[in-house]
Amino acid sequence: LFLDGHSLQVDESSMTGESDHVEVNHSQNPFLFSGTKVADGYGRMLVTSVGMNTTWGEMMSTINRDSNDQQTPLQGRLNKLTSSIGKVGLTVAFLVLLVLLVRYFTGN
Incomplete structure (x- = not known):
């Protein structure tokens, strides 16, 4: 969860496949995801989930579960x-x- 910072932009291409950087701010997009990279700016965040409890972890467990079945x-x-x-x-x-x-x- 984004707390404060200045013109923070992240690269979420590992999750979404989009190459455009996403701006993170308080009002419209306050969430940062595990597996993303900071492209520009700086900021502080509050970590609310780690490991398999993150969005990235849930995606990876779904992929692994599907690939192990057949x-x-x-x-x-x-x-x-x-x-x-x-x-x-x-x-x-x-x-x-x-x-x-x-x-x-x-x-x-």
């Missing part, structure tokens, strides 16, 4: 590929072990 097609394909590579690697390692054991016990 895999993208690329993630599904990559999971199949890594499983296949792992199976091939284990098979090759087992065959090398068998060949080395046979050579060891036959004396070659």
Whole structure:
């Protein structure tokens, strides 16, 4: 919450996607958000929320919750590929072990 300052402008592009700076003042726009950057001016503020209780924290938890529910097609394909590579690697390692054991016990 904006308390006092002089011509404070912040960059809220990380939250809104807009590249324009937003002026913060007592009457029209008294709120500052976590994740924004001061572009010009100076000011004092009162912190009312931190962490996941901020607007930024709520947005990030929503994004994380949505992304954890289901895999993208690329993630599904990559999971199949890594499983296949792992199976091939284990098979090759087992065959090398068998060949080395046979050579060891036959004396070659």
